[in-house]
Amino acid sequence: MSDWLHVHEGHAPLIVAMPHVGTEIPPSIEPRLIDPWRARKDADWWIEKLYAFAAGLGATIVRTTISRTVIDLNRDPSGASLYPGQATTTLCPTDTFDGEPLYQPGQEPDAAEIAHRRATWFDPYHASLRVQIERLRHTHGSVVLYDAHSIRSRVPRLFEGELPHFNIGTNNGATCAQALSDAVAAACANTPFSSVVNGRFRGGWTTRHYGEPARGVHAIQMELACRGYMDEPSAPFTAANWPTPFDAARAAPMQAALSNVLQACIAFAQEEKP
Template sequence: MMDWLQVTRGDAPLVVSFPHTGTDIPPDIEDRLVSPWLARKDADWWIEKLYDFAPGLGATLVRTAVSRTVIDVNRDPSGASLYPGQATTELCPTTTFDGEPLYKPGHEPDAVEIARRRRTWFDPYHAALAAELDRLRAVHPRVVLYEAHSIRSRIPRLFEGELPNFNIGTNSGASCDPLLAEAVEAACEASDFSVVLNGRFKGGWTTRHYGRPEEGVHAVQMELACRGYMDDPDTPPAPGAWPTPWDPERALFMRHALHRVLDACLDFAGA
């Protein structure tokens, strides 16, 4: 595979996708940005570490090392908003979640560049994801696609107040069998963390695009509030203070809960 696209193959009927853990930005793009730190602020920090037990369960992992500022592989490639009427970011974001401009004036990507970035990174990522789903679907009656995400607990521009710890998205029930959604929700509720199903985050483009339960592919997105596994300030972070360091002990209880969640996905797929 290409060095920015990492695929770890397993044989269990579970694919875990990591679309936003990357921080790589090509120099020709980074030179046009207001701040390299700002461009990496909204990464899903430490998620690949949080789920590093998944290969031991037989799961397949698909991850891009490229920053979502370059291109967001979980956005509709047509440019259509996933949440019409609500604040969000684009296929090639021009602002942070907090609304700060990412590019120096006049240096934002135009339509030609967006199309180039899509061909270079978006299309290969989804070709790999689709290939792994097809490979597993050929030998399993049901396969679960699990989208692993995280976000700061408080971002007033995107949502009011504080997010629950577990934000499960199934495109309002369209992307998976209700039994899978119930099993994932129950696994979360067995912990001391707060849970919501199809709240502010109902699943991104990947969940909506691949979730075809009638064809045996069941997709669910898990958006974690960062405070469940890392220090997460109540106020917008500043350079040098974010991300807070990875701490395995701080993340231990969340890891236990997520292990139960992936076990529930495997139980459903193998049932």
């Protein structure tokens, strides 16, 4: 569809959204940043490679190459916090997950620039998601929107201790049928990896905005701890050690587990009647 938005249309009742895999920063923005590496540090590293098998299952894949520093496609465009009282980043972040400033003083985007970024990237991305949701609803009746993410296992500003490998989010059961949440949780439990449902990450704006179980749209977020599929260096993370390269052999056990998760999503949608 464009050079930054990529859509692979599949036939199964499953959409895998990847809003944070991008690392591209336009030349009009990058010189204003303190450190280009810092601006890319919080990407969902290698998620597009980790889920490369999804197309073979018939999934539709919607992903972007734009960095979340430019615009976070999984934030409420109104500016409302998804986790009131807890640290988080905004639609156009000005700091990293660790609280480090992204922009040189006085170079942060103002309201007009934020509106322009929203019109340029946020709105087309979500328009594309909506098109795919309605296409598959028309065919299948029910569809699962699976929002795929990852994060470093330890980010003290965002959460205490070490994150479980699988972090399943349904906004406390509001965004999908309990049967889907149970099926995904069961698939995760049948692995060597740890998991939690509606822990620190309960689903971002995408999950909460599109999840309408009564209409047959079941949205669920999966936040993976990076250590499940790639090597995480001991702190501090630097440009010299992060991200570590994608290693197919290292990622294989996690990929096998995720294949079962996505197949459980498809099976649920095929059986569900809206």
